[in-house]
Amino acid sequence: MAASTSISTEVPAAVPAPDPRLAGHRRAAVVPAFNEAQTIAGVIAEIRAVDPGMEILVVDDASFDTTAVIAAEAGARVLRLACNLGIGGAVQTGYQAARELGCDLVVQIDGDGQHDPRELPLILEPVLDGRADIVIGSRFAGGGKYRAPPVRRFGMRIFAAFVSLLVGKSLSDTSSSFRAVNRRALSLFAVDYPHGYLETIEATVMAVRYGLRIEEVPVRMRERTSGRSSLTTPISLYYTVKVVIAVFISMFRRKTVQLEEDR
Amino acid sequence: MIPLRVSIIATFVAAALLLVVLELIRSRRLQERYALLWLLTGVVMLVFAIWRDALNRLAALTGIAYPPSALFVLGSGFILVVLLHYSTVISKLSEQNTALTQRVAMLELRLEESDRGALRA
Numbered sequence: 001m002a003a004s005t006s007i008s009t010e011v012p013a014a015v016p017a018p019d020p021r022l023a024g025h026r027r028a029a030v031v032p033a034f035n036e037a038q039t040i041a042g043v044i045a046e047i048r049a050v051d052p053g054m055e056i057l058v059v060d061d062a063s064f065d066t067t068a069v070i071a072a073e074a075g076a077r078v079l080r081l082a083c084n085l086g087i088g089g090a091v092q093t094g095y096q097a098a099r100e101l102g103c104d105l106v107v108q109i110d111g112d113g114q115h116d117p118r119e120l121p122l123i124l125e126p127v128l129d130g131r132a133d134i135v136i137g138s139r140f141a142g143g144g145k146y147r148a149p150p151v152r153r154f155g156m157r158i159f160a161a162f163v164s165l166l167v168g169k170s171l172s173d174t175s176s177s178f179r180a181v182n183r184r185a186l187s188l189f190a191v192d193y194p195h196g197y198l199e200t201i202e203a204t205v206m207a208v209r210y211g212l213r214i215e216e217v218p219v220r221m222r223e224r225t226s227g228r229s230s231l232t233t234p235i236s237l238y239y240t241v242k243v244v245i246a247v248f249i250s251m252f253r254r255k256t257v258q259l260e261e262d263r
Numbered sequence: 264m265i266p267l268r269v270s271i272i273a274t275f276v277a278a279a280l281l282l283v284v285l286e287l288i289r290s291r292r293l294q295e296r297y298a299l300l301w302l303l304t305g306v307v308m309l310v311f312a313i314w315r316d317a318l319n320r321l322a323a324l325t326g327i328a329y330p331p332s333a334l335f336v337l338g339s340g341f342i343l344v345v346l347l348h349y350s351t352v353i354s355k356l357s358e359q360n361t362a363l364t365q366r367v368a369m370l371e372l373r374l375e376e377s378d379r380g381a382l383r384a
Binding site: 196241246249253 | 288
């Protein structure tokens with residue numbers, strides 16, 4: 001996550017008017033951030049440009065840099081975690097805050113600028129239509145060209161294939177953290193969300209188990225101009241094993257969370 | 264050669280360990296990240312309990328005259344690693360505990376001061 005991506009902080013000239021249906025929803029963007037002082041202000045400005053009425057909740061996962069200060073100055077609501085929880089715990093904090101604020105439409109978008117906020121309308125569409133409870137921005141569906149090291153791409157495809165097989169639903173990208181959820185899904189994730197890295201994979205399995213409707217929309221990833229993935233080979237091996245076990249076991253877990261109905 | 268009875272008992276013990284760990288994860292009393300070492304322990308013990316030839320060879324290779332001792336050594340080795348891992352986990356927990364306590368103190372200070380400000384107003 002500790003990477004900087006080139007983002008223009010200028011508002012793009014042609015931002016389409018927000019979907020009129022948005023007005024009926026209290027909506028929030030959950031932006032987990034760990035050492036993203038370089039990019040966070042740009043991400044916030046871009047989200048605001050796309051939808052000025054969207055609450056922006058930055059979750060600062062105990063960064064060492066000035067991420068929290070910059071995010072607050074940029075006008076976001078900042079949740080500063082006292083201890084580093086890892087991506088899963090950070091995202092869940094954002095979901096909890098969104099629920100506390102009474103939001104019924106929440107998007108999750110990375111603080112490093114790899115996700116393009118201009119694609120928010122795309123991701124929100126199926127939820128607004130009432131077709132889906134969770135929408136995943138897929139880097140592999142459709143025409144999106146996702147440039148990452150081949151090994152990583154391969155790993156992500158394998159995970160997606162593995163999960164698709166387990167849940168009996170074809171998904172092309174389960175590790176994407178560019179997502180939108182409605183009240184139903186929010187009521188699950190605020191209470192129960194996997195910890196640690198690659199948590200989105202297990203979250204997807206949980207969602208299917210709870211009968212949430214998942215839809216994928218193709219998105220493009222922006223490339224990092226500097227910085228590197230936080231993954232190294234032995235660590236990714238550890239995570240692979242961890243995720244496979246977690247996913248497998250979550251298929252057999254009892255369902256304990258009472259879902260709220262979407263309105 | 265390892266006595267058959269030892270192998271059978273060891274197989275049951277290792278399988279039981281694996282089942283207990285998996286059930287603990289399933290019922291959310293154990294997080295995956297703390298279970299991985301236990302699962303590895305269970306799998307390795309199970310493999311050497313079932314695959315008797317491998318255990319015999321391991322014993323011969325390391326100069327352990329009595330093969331069941333090799334199983335014992337293996338088990339102790341894993342327990343040592345698990346314990347060391349827990350020491351690092353405890354260290355991290357105590358660090359987080361400090362950070363949380365400090366944050367609570369900071370929040371309390373801020374709350375009291377804003378209360379006092381509200382009283383004066």
